[in-house]
Amino acid sequence: MNDAELALVPIFLPLVGAAMALVAKSLSEGRASRILETSGAVVGLALPWAALAGLLPAVMAGGVSFTVSGWAPAIGIAERFDGLAWLVDALGFAGAGAAYLYSRGNGPKGPVFTAIFLVQTSALAATASTADLFNLFVCLEVLGLSSYVLVASSQKPGAFLAAFSYLTVSSAAMVFFLIGLFGLYRLTGSLSYEGIEAGLSALADGGGATASLSSACIVAAIAIRVAVMPVYGWLPDAHAMAPHAVSAVLSGVLIKTPLFALGRLLGFLPTGHQAMALVGTAGVVTALVAVIVALSQKDAKRLLAYHSISQVGYIVAAWGLGTAEGLNAAYMHALFHALFKGLLFLSVGTVTDAAGNRNVYTLRNATAALRLSGDRRLTVAAAYAVGALSICAIPPFNGFASKNAIAYLFKGGWEYWALFAAGVCTIASFMKLSMIYLPPRRPVAGPDEATAETQIAVAAYRISLSMKTAMLALALLCIATGLFYGKLNGFAATLLGTAPKVGAGTLYGSSELAKTGISLVLGAALFLFAVSKPGKAAAALVRSRPRSYAGLVLAFVSGLAALGARLVLFP
Amino acid sequence: MTGRRTMNALGGAIAAVLSLAAVAPIVLADAPWPRAARDLLATAGLEDTGASNLVSAIYLGYRAFDTLGETIVLLAALAGSVSLIVAEGSSRGAGKNLADKAKPLHTEIVNVIAGKLAPIVLLFGAYVMLYGHSSPGGGFQGGVVLASGIIFIAIGRRSGGLGRIDPSLTAFGHASLARIEAAAFSGILLLSFPGVGRAVEAFRVAAWNRGLGIPAVSTIIALNVAIGLKVGAGVALMCVLMLGGNDE
Numbered sequence: 001m002n003d004a005e006l007a008l009v010p011i012f013l014p015l016v017g018a019a020m021a022l023v024a025k026s027l028s029e030g031r032a033s034r035i036l037e038t039s040g041a042v043v044g045l046a047l048p049w050a051a052l053a054g055l056l057p058a059v060m061a062g063g064v065s066f067t068v069s070g071w072a073p074a075i076g077i078a079e080r081f082d083g084l085a086w087l088v089d090a091l092g093f094a095g096a097g098a099a100y101l102y103s104r105g106n107g108p109k110g111p112v113f114t115a116i117f118l119v120q121t122s123a124l125a126a127t128a129s130t131a132d133l134f135n136l137f138v139c140l141e142v143l144g145l146s147s148y149v150l151v152a153s154s155q156k157p158g159a160f161l162a163a164f165s166y167l168t169v170s171s172a173a174m175v176f177f178l179i180g181l182f183g184l185y186r187l188t189g190s191l192s193y194e195g196i197e198a199g200l201s202a203l204a205d206g207g208g209a210t211a212s213l214s215s216a217c218i219v220a221a222i223a224i225r226v227a228v229m230p231v232y233g234w235l236p237d238a239h240a241m242a243p244h245a246v247s248a249v250l251s252g253v254l255i256k257t258p259l260f261a262l263g264r265l266l267g268f269l270p271t272g273h274q275a276m277a278l279v280g281t282a283g284v285v286t287a288l289v290a291v292i293v294a295l296s297q298k299d300a301k302r303l304l305a306y307h308s309i310s311q312v313g314y315i316v317a318a319w320g321l322g323t324a325e326g327l328n329a330a331y332m333h334a335l336f337h338a339l340f341k342g343l344l345f346l347s348v349g350t351v352t353d354a355a356g357n358r359n360v361y362t363l364r365n366a367t368a369a370l371r372l373s374g375d376r377r378l379t380v381a382a383a384y385a386v387g388a389l390s391i392c393a394i395p396p397f398n399g400f401a402s403k404n405a406i407a408y409l410f411k412g413g414w415e416y417w418a419l420f421a422a423g424v425c426t427i428a429s430f431m432k433l434s435m436i437y438l439p440p441r442r443p444v445a446g447p448d449e450a451t452a453e454t455q456i457a458v459a460a461y462r463i464s465l466s467m468k469t470a471m472l473a474l475a476l477l478c479i480a481t482g483l484f485y486g487k488l489n490g491f492a493a494t495l496l497g498t499a500p501k502v503g504a505g506t507l508y509g510s511s512e513l514a515k516t517g518i519s520l521v522l523g524a525a526l527f528l529f530a531v532s533k534p535g536k537a538a539a540a541l542v543r544s545r546p547r548s549y550a551g552l553v554l555a556f557v558s559g560l561a562a563l564g565a566r567l568v569l570f571p
Numbered sequence: 572m573t574g575r576r577t578m579n580a581l582g583g584a585i586a587a588v589l590s591l592a593a594v595a596p597i598v599l600a601d602a603p604w605p606r607a608a609r610d611l612l613a614t615a616g617l618e619d620t621g622a623s624n625l626v627s628a629i630y631l632g633y634r635a636f637d638t639l640g641e642t643i644v645l646l647a648a649l650a651g652s653v654s655l656i657v658a659e660g661s662s663r664g665a666g667k668n669l670a671d672k673a674k675p676l677h678t679e680i681v682n683v684i685a686g687k688l689a690p691i692v693l694l695f696g697a698y699v700m701l702y703g704h705s706s707p708g709g710g711f712q713g714g715v716v717l718a719s720g721i722i723f724i725a726i727g728r729r730s731g732g733l734g735r736i737d738p739s740l741t742a743f744g745h746a747s748l749a750r751i752e753a754a755a756f757s758g759i760l761l762l763s764f765p766g767v768g769r770a771v772e773a774f775r776v777a778a779w780n781r782g783l784g785i786p787a788v789s790t791i792i793a794l795n796v797a798i799g800l801k802v803g804a805g806v807a808l809m810c811v812l813m814l815g816g817n818d819e
Binding site: 008015019025026069077112115122126142153160176188213550551560564 | 579582583585586589590592593594596597598600602604605606607608611612615619629632633634635636637640641643644646647648650651653654655658746749750752753754756757760763764765766768769
């Protein structure tokens with residue numbers, strides 16, 4: 001097997017695992033079926049690491065470019081397995097592996113879930129390495145369709161609607177992707193990124209308005225998957241309603257892979273840099289606005305979902321710089337966010353399930369609920385603490401290093417202060433979420449405020465070993481990646497063809513630590529406001545803002561038009 | 572309420588205008604149509620893949636990897652639909668109501684005609700699937716025709732019908748359909764797994780040298796058959812469940 005074939009193996013192994021799970025489903029239920037399903041999961045989620053290890057030398061040497069099955073580049077499917085693809089694959093398999101382990105304890109279970117979960121993982125790997133516009137479309141379709149099914153698999157009321165709204169929005173967006181694809185193919189006669197670049201540069205005006213608008217259509221369609229402002233509206237429902245394990249993958253991995261795939265494409269388009277810059281600016285705004293909305297939420301998982309949008313805003317902001325350093329910082333935060341947000345979704349999901357209450361304002365004394373559900377050593381609470389400290393950028397947890405590395409890129413600009421404000425809001429929001437661990441309050445006389453006794457109600461709920469193992473592994477990774485940030489960042493920088501500009505020494509310098517201290521004080525003040533009466537009223541006001549499907553469509557089209565106008569008028 | 576309606580209408584109008592403004596220049600552009608891929612296909616398509624139907628040469632030859640993705644889209648969509656149907660059936664009480672609802676449609680005429688048509692439709696499906704490399708058709712189309720044949724059998728053998736297939740054998744029941752689908756999917760993966768194509772080609776050349784002629788197009792035929800069985804079993808499974816066949 002040569003490198004070109006080996007580069008496809010991380011895509012095919014999860015599919016083989018999915019096929020094994022489907023065969024397991026068609027057998028009659030029993031030992032053989034369960035063993036086959038588990039081996040399918042091992043083949044799909046563990047074996048790809050061996051392929052990635054085998055690919056490392058080739059990636060270090062600059063990566064592999066090839067067409068699938070060696071057909072002529074003019075008509076075959078171009079693939080590029082380089083450092084970025086390797087890193088995004090590593091991110092995907094780490095996030096998916098931990099989430100799958102958790103799902104063994106808490107569900108959803110069954111071979112169909114395993115099969116679709118593995119299909120999704122395969123699509124993640126395929127998206128990471130594609131260098132062909134139509135293949136990117138297919139990858140995004142598989143990615144989308146498997147996630148609609150996974151969101152709906154929670155069987156909760158509202159999950160079907162969330163999945164349906166996710167489906168309609170992103171399918172509608174994919175129509176625009178196809179129109180953009182048509183435009184570029186019409187101009188260049190090529191579907192591979194390199195062919196499109198060569199074709200456009202051969203044209204007198206570089207493709208003119210047609211090329212710019214086609215690029216805008218493609219960027220807007222992918223921006224929906226990344227949930228950047230203003231097209232993030234589908235995400236909170238989908239991520240909050242999905243089963244916890246699926247939420248962890250959706251938030252941790254699924255919204256970032258299309259972003260890196262888009263970056264690969266935009267490197268080849270003449271207006272790519274401008275499009276990246278505009279999306280990056282939208283990312284900064286997203287980081288701040290989404291966290292303010294997060295601060296006002298009362299449903300714990302919905303709160304986390306809005307934080308995902310905000311954190312992806314950080315990633316998009318750094319990515320939008322279009323430089324290798326920016327990409328490096330964006331990837332590191334994407335990886336760390338996958339770890340800590342996965343951990344947060346799993347731990348908060350477990351706690352709220354154990355207590356039978358997802359309302360941040362009424363759930364108290366969550367430790368008691370955990371103990372009753374068989375978590376005597378409070379592993380889940382400790383895991384939550386690690387995740388919360390990481391997302392709040394408290395040293396030495398991993399979020400501190402990656403967030404500061406991004407902030408460092410914007411030193412001296414307005415973006416720096418916007419991201420600083422977002423950091424303050426993040427701290428306040430997680431102080432609010434952490435209140436669920438406070439001792440019970442006296443019963444409050446209010447119609448919807450449950451008392452502490454009734455909250456600890458879900459007696460049948462059990463926290464299993466595999467759930468704890470998944471959370472412990474993620475927590476340890478959050479700490480380890482924070483402690484060894486310098487080495488890890490150096491490795492990622494090498495794979496991305498750059499050198500780390502900001503050493504760990506600078507990140508842990510006195511000014512950064514002082515900034516963290518100030519953030520903490522400001523965050524605490526904001527938290528006190530948020531839980532006060534006027535703060536709660538303001539939160540209710542934010543929550544009750546009109547949100548509609550029609551609004552989502554309008555937001556998408558306006559974003560598309562703004563991007564198109566920017567690219568056409570100021571090329 | 573009317574205020575909201577006006578707002579929605581206004582928003583819809585703005586959305587339509589903006590999206591038209593973004594899309595129209597792309598669709599109306601008068602650039603010359605690209606020819607490179609067409610010319611390459613016309614000159615090398617048959618020789619490269621062995622398929623005289625160049626559509627097959629594209630989707631099972633040059634761009635088979637995309638086709639694999641589309642097959643998986645179908646797989647995921649069917650799995651999602653089936654789980655929704657099963658969830659709906661169980662919430663209504665084991666799908667009994669669905670079957671009862673369908674009963675008035677089952678007249679003697681439907682039963683007889685469905686039973687008579689089934690073998691013809693199945694044969695036609697097999698033809699479309701097997702000859703996709705040289706005439707219009709292929710695995711996806713043939714698979715859907717096969718599925719219609721299976722649905723005819725399912726309709727024809729319902730209680731009160733002629734019962735050509737003993738339900739206890741469940742030859743076309745949902746369990747065996749799921750088995751066929753899983754096996755066919757494994758087959759597609761086996762054929763397209765990285766490195767397998769090269770190994771098959773090496774084997775074919777070696778066989779050719781020993782006087783055993785295996786045509787180059789046989790990979791495409793095998794893929795068409797596997798895709799046809801997978802699509803046929805998947806679509807038929809979904810329809811059988813929708814007919815209330817999961818209470819067997």
